[in-house]
Amino acid sequence: MPPQPSSVLRTRAQAATQVLCRVVLIAVGCALTAPIAVAGERKPVDFSRDVLPILSDNCFRCHGPDANTRKGNLRLDVKDGALRAEDAVINPGHSAESEVVLRITSNEPDEIMPPPKSGRTLTAAQIDTLERWIDEGAKWGKHWAFEPPRDAPPPDVRNRAWPRNAIDRFIIARLETEGLAPSPEADRTALIRRVSLDLTGLPPSPAAVDDFLADTTPDAYERLVDRLLASPQYGERMVWEWLDAARYADSNGYQGDGERTMWPWRDWAISALNRNQPFDAFTVQQLAGDLLPDASRDDKLATGFCRNHPINGEGGRIAEENRIDYVMDMAETAGTVWLGLTFNCCRCHDHKFDSLTQRDYYGLFAFFNQTPVNGGGGNPQTPPVVDFITPEQSTHLATLNEKLSAAAVAVGILEQSLFPRPEGEPASASDKASKTPPEIAAVLKLKPGARGRAQLDQLEKYWLTPEPAYAAAIKAQREALDARDGFNRSLPRVMVMEDIPNPRPTFVLSRGSYEKPTDPVSANVPASMPPLPSDVPRNRLALARWLVAPENPLTARVTVNRVWQQFFGTGLVKTSEDFGVQGEIPSHPALLDWLAREFVRSGWDMKALQGLIVTSSTYRQSSRVSPALVERDPQNRLLARGSRFRLPSWMIRDQALAASGLLIAKEGGPPVKPYQPSGVWEEATFGNKRYQQDHGDALYRRSVYTFWRRIVGPTAFFDTNARTTCVVKPTRTNSPMHALTTLNDVTFVEAARALAQRVLKTAGPSPNERVELAFRLVLTRKPSSEERRVLLGSLDRARREFSADPTAARKYLVVGESPRDETLDPVEHAAYTALASAILNLDEALTKQ
């Protein structure tokens, strides 16, 4: 029987009162979910929470699901193995008479488990837990994440004033048992900045701040949240994590790294988020839109999600090897995004820890194994595709085609006189052609219109001197071909999913190798999970619907956990990519389950879920922290304070553009190429790819529209997913390289200049007013008097420096392509630019607090 959450909490509360509590408390902070053994009155051991992690971590490698590495014919991952009657290793109720306990407590090197060479040892507390579990009857259970979410109401709590909604009752219930109080609400300026960044990725405008501060109605904050959720910037912000998960990029990756045109899919995703498409429909459309009855163009477009994987066009690659890679990528991406499970281990063998088998893996693989893609070549628009060609583009393409045909006809006419031969014969049949080298004759055998790019090159080179007029005609044809192909390649065609009529057989691949098929498998979901309905075709549509079926224990949990992670920095399950046995147990299991059920009950309503989170008292807390609380809960897993963590790098850029007034709000369309230090692409590709920076508005578009070359991502971003595989958990590091970027990148220097100009032109004339506006534009709040003193001092220093060297001031003011208001005094403008740059680099500016 699963324990009530409060029992866990009470155990920990008691721990806190023990004499040795300090050490334990740190353990609570660092690994909140680790079971903690304490003396005194004990609560029953819970299998899933307390026992399974110990077994999984220490025993499953040799006594787990993988039959090939199993030792001593003993399985400890299934009840039939661990509690087997014959040759029993566990004697329920009697730990002292259980072989398992004798082995884990043995002093003999060749007896003790885990064996010394495994490098693993059990702690005294872990041994104690296992003993108690056996003494209590060795109750078996399932890993929590494979059980359906429990239907438990929010707990009763002592502090009834604090909770605003159900989330808060779960959070404070835990705090109360830990003996902690929540933090006071953040002040209103902090709140509006926090929630604006969270929901739109942009800081609030000063006008929005003023409106909010002036609005004294009780639901002012809720209405602010509604406005933000309804703004078109919402989708542009929310899509980031989805693009990371979908490994979206604007090029193939690998050698060649050809540019692809998947951006209409990206725009579709933004629009789906903006119109709050229910997450179940969002899921079905992306995994199987093409299989929906009367699939629309959008339905097919949505399946671009699956095709966002890299394409390897490296010479020498075997097509089938590539194809298998692509299918694995699609299957593993779905496994991570919806099930929160790591399937990749099962490519080669049964999972070492989770009850996933290699057969399960290839069962999932089989759903995606049915597209007509054969894996050959590096075409970044490998069919099946849906095109998004406008009528104008279509007309232009037709014109280019006509020009090409005309150029080929012109060549043909010249060849009539140049290569006299019988009517109907190719040019190669002429005397003149017979005297050319075989490769030239071979090209001449083809009709002029049938010659390829390289062949035209050959001809042109060969005839350049002997027949310059003819060579010129060939050149014209080549140029027309280049013009046509270049334009054609740039036309948006989105790679999408489609199933071949006769299913391709799928086999288990030995060691995951394409050349070693073994047993045939049919498309199926993992055996340890609820089955597919028996009356539907086993295709991607069935899989997608199964993922979002109410019986699925994982999808809703995994999804709400990712949303939670987005707002609080860490998921309720910290390992948002792994809900398996080796993943971390939720910090607030009942809350996770409640949210999952609520999400499904609401019709998978994403905006409702996010609205609920950001209007909670939990979310609204101040992120100030006392040393005692840092010590107690360094990672803020208990949420006795608001979250405080560095913004994603793309959001730091968008914030700078918005605060400076440079931001261009245009939505959607082909990717843009903002500033980038010269030579980065060239160096990575031996000059094959040249970065052609855009100009004008394209420099100031939101970061989500920045062109993403897979082999060398945009340089202005850091801690981003490399977009080669699905990633659902952000990395947040703190490095000097990041500081150099935000101090020196043209985008940031120019934003500082524009911000300074905005301040000089719109604030009052006193430095005090100007400094205050600059500060407010970035941080929303006004500076304290102490901060004001530092800022004014900084301004004075910069002014002195630039007064002494006005040339330097002028140089500093020409960074970036946006025009400067030349009526502004350069020294003054430069000094404010330096100040603005400092503000944009404050910890608070880089941080959501």
Place this chain on the structure above:
Amino acid sequence: MDPLALNHRHVTRREFFGRTACGVGTAALASLLARDGLAAPVGSAHVGGLPGVPHFAPKAKHVIYLFQNGAPTHVELYDYKPQLRALHGQTMPESYAAGKRFSTMTGDPKGKRVLGPVEPFRQHGQSGAWVSAFLPHIASVADELCFIKSMHTDAVNHAPAISLLLSGAQLPGRPTAGAWLAYGLGTETDQLPAFVVMTSVSKGTTCGQIFYDFYWGSGFLPSRFQGAKFRGSGDPVLYLSNPDGMSRNLRRGLLDDIAALNDLKLRDFGDPEIATRVAQYEMAFKMQASVPELTDFSSESPEVLAMYGPQVHEQGTYAYNCLMARRLIERGVRFVQVMHAGWDQHGSLTTELYTQCRDTDQPSAALVKDLKQRGLLDDTLVIWGGEFGRTPFIQGNFDDRKRWGRDHHPYAFTVWMAGGGTKAGITYGASDDLAMNAVENPVHVHDFQATLLHLLGIDHKRLTYRFQGRDFRLTDVHGEVVKGILA
């Protein structure tokens, strides 16, 4: 005001750190700081690293990996097989290649003709190591080198093979060796990154393989452990230079102001991450000075510069990068990965291979000599090698000598090491008499990795990182230390 909040306001930074430094809170704070590589205070010689690592006394403290990207031909350069010369032009005996997988360019190896090495071999030094006439400079330091002639790998194409060699897995996404070492051992400088990468390619190379950034990626380790790519032109570190018009003096003042404001924030909010941020901005400022100093070769003697050859003055060349590698490890950098592309001789054994050797031979040898004369070779491990070897049989037309080539070959190839606790002047392992298969003391890529870690005092099975529920390591689930090459 709420007393708790009031209390926050009164905790100064000094109190905050002072208190935690002697209280039990140290563990919590240390974990935060350790995560950001600041476990040791800025300014000390050792930054970051894990407790308990190295696991035992290391022989090497630094690594310079001269990675020859594209797979240099072991057949031409190091693996001397008179039998290849004897069978030159004849059909490859079937028993050597039967059932083996080659790239699609070769497909079935049946009926391919044996190609003898293009240039003659000679024995060198007291060790009598066989080195081709292609590499006279490397031959001249043969007595310092430890050749492993029995390397073999699983992958047959470049990107997967390089990824396997550097990260232990064919698919991108795992941490590379340099990232593992930066993570495990930390570094000995607070002025420069722990792991630095530089790339080059010979001029006129037609078949250069792209340098993917996952070749120096940190995989699932925090991204600050990834190799810092020093660029071949312009600022070696992206965004290193202040914008035009921003003097170093003004930058200093602005950073002081930023620090002062951040300090106020730290006092107010108590988030230790703020202190880390201040430290990182400081290091950025230091790098702005240390990197230009690093790239200023004016302190090098003419003799040393001459040793590396004429290209040493040209940023972005292999020679320049080799000298930079020495200067980096001198300053405490842990792992320097110098990568040179263009070794993919599918049809250029008699043409571009000469250029490859001309550009890399002298600087590679100079680096070994230079380290040796400075006493740095003892604790610096130098590695020279590519991702696989090349077929002993021909790719291309036997009668067209100008286009002779060799295809990818994972079954045997040669790498050499120098210094860092390896035996000098030995040859370890061997391929068969046609340089086809590693037969004597074969060294798999994972064994090579285990050995590399061992030389740095690390048990490859114990340097792990948990990701997606599994403890990952550089050697995947394989690897045996090659004891025969340990000094």
